[in-house]
Amino acid sequence: MTSFDFMSLAHSGVQHLKPYQPGKPMAELERELGISNSLKLASNENPLGASPKAVEAIINAANGVEIYPDGNGFQLKQALAEKLSVEAAVITLGNGSNEILELLARVFLWPGKNAVFSQHAFAVYPLVTQAVGAELRIADALPDSHAQPYGHDLNAMLSLIDENTGLVFIANPNNPTGTWITESELREFLQQVPEHVIVVLDEAYCEYVQMSEYPNGVFLMREFDNLLVTRTFSKIYGLAGLRIGYGISNAAIADALNRARQPFNTNLLAQVAAVAALADDEFVVKSCEVNNQGLALIENELLDRGLPCIPSVGNFISFMTKRPAADVYNALLRETVIVRPIDNYGFPNGLRVTIGNAEQNKIFLTALDQVLHD
Numbered sequence: 001m002t003s004f005d006f007m008s009l010a011h012s013g014v015q016h017l018k019p020y021q022p023g024k025p026m027a028e029l030e031r032e033l034g035i036s037n038s039l040k041l042a043s044n045e046n047p048l049g050a051s052p053k054a055v056e057a058i059i060n061a062a063n064g065v066e067i068y069p070d071g072n073g074f075q076l077k078q079a080l081a082e083k084l085s086v087e088a089a090v091i092t093l094g095n096g097s098n099e100i101l102e103l104l105a106r107v108f109l110w111p112g113k114n115a116v117f118s119q120h121a122f123a124v125y126p127l128v129t130q131a132v133g134a135e136l137r138i139a140d141a142l143p144d145s146h147a148q149p150y151g152h153d154l155n156a157m158l159s160l161i162d163e164n165t166g167l168v169f170i171a172n173p174n175n176p177t178g179t180w181i182t183e184s185e186l187r188e189f190l191q192q193v194p195e196h197v198i199v200v201l202d203e204a205y206c207e208y209v210q211m212s213e214y215p216n217g218v219f220l221m222r223e224f225d226n227l228l229v230t231r232t233f234s235k236i237y238g239l240a241g242l243r244i245g246y247g248i249s250n251a252a253i254a255d256a257l258n259r260a261r262q263p264f265n266t267n268l269l270a271q272v273a274a275v276a277a278l279a280d281d282e283f284v285v286k287s288c289e290v291n292n293q294g295l296a297l298i299e300n301e302l303l304d305r306g307l308p309c310i311p312s313v314g315n316f317i318s319f320m321t322k323r324p325a326a327d328v329y330n331a332l333l334r335e336t337v338i339v340r341p342i343d344n345y346g347f348p349n350g351l352r353v354t355i356g357n358a359e360q361n362k363i364f365l366t367a368l369d370q371v372l373h374d
């Protein structure tokens with residue numbers, strides 16, 4: 001064996017990358033504790049499962065998996081185009097919307113260019129930026145006292161944009177803060193962003209948001225050519241395990257992204273499931289209802305226990321613990337409940353919990369009480 005440092009061969013952005021920390025898998029906790037009934041509220045998955053129509057479509061398609069998928073995703077793009085009233089040519093399909101974020105970085109960033117995003121923003125933005133050797137420009141978040149505490153400060157972001165800026169990432173709502181940006185705030189921001197800068201509006205949770213002032217990025221694209229919206233089937237549609245998401249942009253940006261992607265980046269089962277899920281309005285409505293009830297409940301219960309939380313419009317909420325969050329996280333694991341530490345997001349005393357169904361929320365709160373009283 002040589003002692004050659006192979007990591008030193010990687011470009012410096014990669015050498016300094018801190019890998020993404022996913023939620024702890026249930027099977028892992030169950031192996032560790034020798035149990036079989038853990039509860040994962042760590043990755044903002046849908047507590048109702050997947051859309052039943054999508055599951056049926058997967059079963060029906062399972063016998064055809066010896067065939068490559070349609071590399072162009074014709075059916076899914078048609079279904080999306082119809083649903084969103086756009087042309088199919090403006091859509092880029094991705095292996096999760098995460099892949100769209102990565103493609104954007106690969107296509108529009110390189111050493112010497114920079115990407116602008118907010119402190120406490122979704123962890124994938126710095127990852128994809130650093131992985132291509134571009135500069136990270138991180139704007140201070142809104143203060144604790146703001147109506148959107150720790151949310152994106154669009155003016156601060158604007159002031160970091162220069163001639164080398166390739167991308168601006170905005171999560172609306174943001175994960176893990178659950179904070180959101182109104183239509184008028186977003187429009188005012190977009191009016192000031194130079195046209196050479198692509199604004200990536202990440203709408204992974206948009207289907208959950210019911211505020212009247214919440215913008216629809218796809219409508220705003222009619223006004224702003226440099227706006228790109230990402231959405232996913234991982235959250236409200238309950239298809240996180242399949243990895244399917246998409247970007248919507250002007251056709252030239254979509255063309256560039258589609259040139260750079262793998263020929264068969266989205267798989268056959270994901271494509272048919274997404275088409276079926278898209279038609280399952282009933283499942284989306286139900287998921288939203290369950291989330292609204294659970295979100296209000298969890299927020300109240302956390303506040304009742306003296307745990308400050310960041311008001312959220314997503315299917316998760318972040319809250320602050322009074323002792324180191326790692327202790328509370330580990331104690332919850334021993335109660336068989338998996339939540340998500342958010343120290344890597346700049347909240348060393350914070351935990352994020354996904355809103356579950358009524359029964360799961362009760363299990364979480366009971367476990368939390370147990371932990372807080374220990």
Ligand SMILES: *Cc1c(COP(=O)(O)O)cnc(C)c1O
Pocket residue numbers: 044095096097098099122171173174175202204231232233234240243244245
């Ligand atoms: C979960 C999430 C995504 C995307 O997830 P995919 O499963 O890759 O589609 C994107 N953005 C944010 C803010 C998220 O929380």
